[in-house]
Amino acid sequence: xxxxxxxxxxxxxxxxxxxxxxxxxxxxxxxxxxxxxxxxxxxxxxxxxxxxxxxxxxxxxxxxxxxxxxxxxxxxxxxxxxxxxxxxxxxxxxxxxxxxxxxxxxxxxxxxxxxxxxxxxxxxxxxxxxxxxxxxxxxxxxxxxxxxxxxxxxxxxxxxxxxxxxxxxxxxxxxxxxxxxxxxxxxxxxxxxxxxxxxxxxxxxxxxxxxxxxxxxxxxxxxxxxxxxxxxxxxxxxxxxxxxxxxxxxxxxxxxxxxxxxxxxxxxxxxxxxxxxxxxxxxxxxxxxxxxxxxxxxxxxxxxxxxxxxxxxxxxxxxxxxxxxxxxxxxxxxxxxxxxxxxxxxxxxxxxxxxxxxxxxxxxxxxxxxxxxxxxxxxxxxxxxxxxxxxxxxx
Numbered sequence: 466x467x468x469x470x471x472x473x474x475x476x477x478x479x480x481x482x483x484x485x486x487x488x489x490x491x492x493x494x495x496x497x498x499x500x501x502x503x504x505x506x507x508x509x510x511x512x513x514x515x516x517x518x519x520x521x522x523x524x525x526x527x528x529x530x531x532x533x534x535x536x537x538x539x540x541x542x543x544x545x546x547x548x549x550x551x552x553x554x555x556x557x558x559x560x561x562x563x564x565x566x567x568x569x570x571x572x573x574x575x576x577x578x579x580x581x582x583x584x585x586x587x588x589x590x591x592x593x594x595x596x597x598x599x600x601x602x603x604x605x606x607x608x609x610x611x612x613x614x615x616x617x618x619x620x621x622x623x624x625x626x627x628x629x630x631x632x633x634x635x636x637x638x639x640x641x642x643x644x645x646x647x648x649x650x651x652x653x654x655x656x657x658x659x660x661x662x663x664x665x666x667x668x669x670x671x672x673x674x675x676x677x678x679x680x681x682x683x684x685x686x687x688x689x690x691x692x693x694x695x696x697x698x699x700x701x702x703x704x705x706x707x708x709x710x711x712x713x714x715x716x717x718x719x720x721x722x723x724x725x726x727x728x729x730x731x732x733x734x735x736x737x738x739x740x741x742x743x744x745x746x747x748x749x750x751x752x753x754x755x756x757x758x759x760x761x762x763x764x765x766x767x768x769x770x771x772x773x774x775x776x777x778x779x780x781x782x783x784x785x786x787x788x789x790x791x792x793x794x795x796x797x798x799x800x801x802x803x804x805x806x807x808x809x810x811x812x813x814x815x816x817x818x819x820x821x822x823x824x825x826x827x828x829x830x831x832x833x834x835x836x837x838x839x840x841x842x843x844x845x846x847x848x849x850x851x852x853x854x855x856x857x858x859x860x
């Protein structure tokens with residue numbers, strides 16, 4: 466009885482983090498758009514007050530058999546509520562997703578969409594059950610979230626994703642102090658991971674590769690000064706700089722040379738659609754092509770590539786009712802599980818020391834790529850993760 470009592474106390478204090486260690490880090494991207502963010506008003510969208518859930522429940526089928534609207538098992542909940550987030554954390558950890566990669570934003574000198582992380586995840590009593598890190602989603606904001614306008618005005622940049630060097634220093638100061646020091650912040654080699662979505666946009670914004678190096682060096686040194694061993698800088702393979710100035714002493718602007726000059730530490734991917742547009746193809750054809758691309762991506766530079774698996778692609782929720790955009794056809798949990806197994810095997814061969822696999826995503830509902838349970842597939846996508854990364858380990 467005494468041992469059981471002590472065990473229960475440990476679970477309460479540690480959030481099971483010490484008891485649910487697994488060999489692979491399954492990191493699902495988290496799109497933090499499902500809460501009443503005040504800055505939605507600046508964009509003039511989601512006036513219902515539920516964030517991008519509005520695009521989800523307003524969606525309509527575009528052809529016979531088109532699965533719309535998609536209905537979450539948990540309902541249209543507010544992710545900035547720590548009790549709501551606690552339910553997500555328990556589900557993720559129970560099924561083998563042990564890392565959330567929060568899309569993190571900074572526009573016009575201030576953060577955007579932080580409440581899911583600040584008020585939801587970090588205040589959830591069970592957040593010790595999983596780790597998290599930030600992906601700075603430094604893309605332009607256009608009309609992509611307005612389902613009445615959609616992609617009619619792609620050249621209408623509302624907020625720019627570019628930041629100057631001094632602005633990046635503000636970003637670095639904020640994330641180091643506010644997030645990197647959290648006990649469950651995800652680290653590689655002891656260093657907190659900071660991912661940059663659009664490397665090309667970052668370089669252009671700060672004023673070229675030399676300033677980009679200075680910006681990253683500032684972040685790394687600032688982390689060291691705060692008691693951390695540095696920062697592990699990660700980026701995506703899909704937005705590597707092209708046509709920008711080369712590194713000092715070599716004017717050839719190759720991605721490999723620029724990446725190595727900047728001192729980046731690793732690559733991964735955000736979505737398979739970045740490498741091959743679906744065009745109505747079957748999920749298996751889409752997946753096979755992307756898996757065949759892993760070796761090529763791994764050879765981009767002399768740093769590790771952490772392989773990626775996407776669940777699907779259908780962003781028709783962000784388009785007006787009368788307009789259709791091509792989707793990936795016939796996505797299902799069984800096919801997804803096949804690619805998880807391929808990712809596991811590839812990781813064993815290429816990254817035996819850091820078995821990180823990224824997944825799109827935990828909750829990209831409006832892009833048709835999510836692990837959260839819905840009324841069509843139920844918990845089947847999460848069951849696929851559990852079979853590959855938890856049940857296999859228990860055999």
